[in-house]
Amino acid sequence: MSGAPTRLVIVGRDAALWLSATVLRRALAQAGVSVVAVELPTELTPASAYASLPPLEALHNKLGLDEAALLRATGGSFSLGQNIVGPSRPFFLAHGSYGAPIDGGGFFPFWLKARQFGLEAAFEDFCLTAMAARQGRMLLPDEETELFxxxxxxxxxPALAYVATLKARASKLGIRVRHSRAIDVERQAESGAIGAIRLDDGTRIEGDLFVDASGAEAVLTDQSVDSWRSAFVTDRRLTARAAPFASVPAYAEIRAGSSGWAALHATQAGTYVTHAFASRDQDDEAAFAAAEALTCLKLSDASISSVEPGIRNQAWTANCVAIGASACVFDPLFDVELHAIQLGIVHLLSLFPVASTVAAERTEYNRITRSAFERVRDFQSAFYAVNRFGSSGFWSAAHNATAPASVAHKIATFRARGDIAPMEDESFAPDLWQALFIGLGEVPESWPPAIDRTPPERMKEDFRRILSFIKRKVLEQPTHDVYLRSLCRSEAA
Incomplete structure (x- = not known):
């Protein structure tokens, strides 16, 4: 290859393939970069669903995907966060901030101090997003909420419908699409760089830069992996679906049971369920029965797959970049699959080579993606490490698993004074970490002494002001059901 790469070949399946192809094509077409997408057989089933974190909305906007049209086409729904249900009081992990500044300082220390002196309002009561979700409301931002x-x-x-939407978008962008059940890879002996791939019909496709979006199979990528097994006990994942709820909740729900947890993702099209468990505790048949008991739903289209969390030693080797599960496989908790795909795509775009020599870009991509993926792993690991969901085999093993040193440091810092140790490349905001720890029963020993200068009456006044504002704004919002119906009606109009 001489000069900047202009022939981009993406090999993969499902959302990883089509998000990579559409985003890279749209961003790089004016630079003369052509994109060939080689689609491998899907790993999705009728029970597969994607749950996203908030940054996906911005990515859709860059692709020109209309939100209303997307939700109509897929039968999808909005999510304001995740409701965690265990033996004690449920708590909410919201896609939004908690509280508002008091006397020029962060909210959490004031709430923590007030709880020590008898404040009954929970941390999530001060979160506009959480309260809207609890009341079955959609949250439409305006000037007041933006200031708050x-x-x-x-x-x-629903995954099959979402992938179909992305694939249709790829066609409109002029992406060349080929299909193959398997591929052969031609590599240069000295450098290990890929020169071409060969499809099952004999077609040979050359490229300058290759993207592996094939999932955990990683058909193009260096197979060496740093395992995260020591931090996670889940090694099996069941997916299934049930009928839609009469009223679609604007959040996911994670229910902790004795042998694992089950996540419910409600959509207009149906209710999609993930049950995470350990094979040493139960076999697949028992896991299905446990999932039905935990969700209180009649499940269908069930399938079970292995889970082996870990990260590639290098996501970018030679002229091949791994995206999504080809680069890193996460525990199923908190549904970070689409987020991991997006992180890889965004960083590849920011570091897309401008010359034939790619060593600097490759090194930085590997550094920043590893850092970002480890921070996502940390949030998942912390949930297990401080859980108080009982002494059953699953939760006891999860509690006693070897948490990464960065997680142990975050836990210790929070326990001391409620602080969240800042780290680079975080995906989860400090107040979400605080909501996680508080929800799981962690109580810091103290708070920053600087807040003691604020008079108690000032604190009480601000607490009342925040709660009053949240109550008023939540009541102004349409219900999630009404808002979804309004999107459907807009198609007919």
Missing amino acids: GRTDYGYHL
């Missing part, structure tokens, strides 16, 4: 704090949302999207 961050209010975000994600989506629940």
